[in-house]
Amino acid sequence: MSTDQPSAGAAPPPDLRGRGRPDRMFTILGKLITILELIASGSYIRRRPPQQVDHDLILLVEEVRAEADGARSFRLVAASGAQLPRWQPGSHLQVLLPSGRRRHYSLCGDPADRSSYRIAVRRLEGGHGGSRELHDSIGKGSALAVRGPRNAFPFVGAASYLFIAGGIGITPILPMVKQAAADGAPWQLVYTGRSRASMPFLDELTELDHDRVRIRPYDRYGFPSGAELLACAPEGSTVYCCGPAPLIAGVRRDFAASAAVALHYERFTAAPIRDGVAFEVALQRSNRVLTVPADRSALEVIREALPDVAFSCQQGFCGTCRTRVLSGEVDHRDRVLLENERADTMTICVSRSRGGRITLDL
Ligand code: FES
Known part of the structure; x- marks a missing residue:
């Protein structure tokens, strides 16, 4: 799960109708004020964070x-x-x-x-x-x-919700929608997928509240932009989004110009690599040296040599791919290792080298 707040950056382009977009700083300030007003009015539903027990x-x-x-x-x-x-x-x-x-x-x-x-x-x-x-x-x-x-994608309290799901990404969203409905909170769901036939749980969702559910199969409406998905976000709402990488990328890109104030999303594939630099990884027990390109993960490259290497989430939160490091400096990018584990362990699905070769116990 990742949580996004709008960040400062270059001025965004005008929208599809050629209108200038609101100034980013004022948009952020406006959203902060909306959140404070919602909390003050008591309409912000608070929910305890879940306890993590395996x-x-x-x-x-x-x-x-x-x-x-x-x-x-x-x-x-x-x-x-x-x-x-x-x-x-x-x-x-x-x-x-x-x-x-x-x-x-x-x-x-x-x-x-x-x-x-x-x-x-x-x-x-x-x-x-x-x-x-x-x-x-x-x-x-x-x-x-x-x-x-x-729970790596906790459903936290909010005054109102926009849920966005793509295909099988409906799975974490479905219980959230039902919880929001049970809480009596205002909510909307935009559900996309290749075709209606490929989209699970359609009946269950439309039975819940037909008017709040918008079904947008790509074969009828095309692949939606983030702005289109966010268009029905209630003022001051919280967005929960799960689906394929291009859907999440579009929502993240257009979120700042929406009426929503918070964005939570969960991927089900590996995230794109940011600021990647190529490095070498030596597999000590296998007696191999591999080059990890800037745009690929160590896990991907190692799997080509060792197909049975263990992995699961590919996003640095489950720990399945943790591997003992024998030498080298690691740029840790996971959310699972404890600080004292980082001296000699890395998650090969997301973590990389700080520069130079890393030798692993593989
Ligand atoms: S596969 Fe889950 S942390 Fe690497």
């Missing part, structure tokens, strides 16, 4: 449902029959697949239901194999080892 669980697949073209949901129950740990909207499970792959999937069921969890997975032909394994090898009665629930 549980190792063995779950059984109780039901598999086709939710859309290429997307299935899996309902999971405790093998012991016990109640499941509590979770909040935005939480995910780390699933250990029979192959040893670890993947994170957002919980998209009902947090009040302690008897089962629900995750939904789109089968990605060009992915790394985790979604194909779940679709092809996991069925009713299969056992899965999971860890969690953890």
